[in-house]
Amino acid sequence: MAEHELNAEGLNCPLPILKAKKALKGMDVGDTLKIRSTDPGSVADFAAFCTHTGNELLSSSSEGDIYLFEIKRT
C-alpha cells in the first residue's frame, strides 16, 4: 500500500479539497494520502469530504499552524 503526499499550504477553500481529490483519483484503493494544509477550514471540510465520499479519514491533527490529515482511498 503506497503512501502519497500533498502539500496544500497557503491554499484556501476549495483548493485543498480539489487537490486532494485529484491526488486520490490517481491512487490505488488502500493507498494513503498525507495532506498538509494551513487553511483552518480544511479541518471541518476534510471530515465532511470523507464522510460523503466514503474515503477513510485516518487522522486529523495540527502542528502549530499546519493542519495534517491522513486519508485512505477506499
Add this chain to the structure above:
Amino acid sequence: MPDDSTDNAKSMSIIVTKGSLDWAYPPFILGTTAAAMDMKVTMFFTFYGLPLLKKKLNMKFTPLGNPAMEMPMFGGHMAMPNLLSVMPGVGGAAGKMMKNLMKQKGVASIEDLREASVDLDIRMIACQMTLDLFEYKTEDMIDGIELGGAATYLEVAAKSDINLFI
C-alpha cells in the same frame, strides 16, 4: 484505476446568473467541490452568468450597490459609500485590490476553478436564449459546453438532490 461513480451518487444543479468577479465565485466553488465529492454537477449559465463561459474571461468588480462590502484595511475594515464608488477609476481600483487580496490569501482564480470544472466533468450548459439576446457566438465560448434552454435545465433539476440559483 477504481471508478468513483456510483449509481446512488448525489447530484446538484446551479443556475449561474451573475458574471462579476465576486459573484463568479460561489457557483464555481460549490460546483467544483460537489464534483470532487463525487456528485454529478450541472451548471446552467444564463444572462450575466453566460460571459463566464467565454474563452477570454474579463470579469469586472464593483463595490457599487454593495453596502455590506468591507475591505480589510490598516488593521480594520473599510466600506465604500456608493457616492464614492461611482467616481471614475474607483471600480477598477477596487477590482485590482480584490484580485490582489485573493492572490495573497491563496484563493483560486476563476480561471483555475473553471478549468477544474472541466477536469471534473461538470456539465456546463449555455443558455441559448441569452446567446441570441446578447449576440454571443459559440466560437467565443470554451469547448465542451452544451446549448440548452429552460426545459433542458428543468429536466436536470427535477432529478437533482440540490438545486441552487446564484
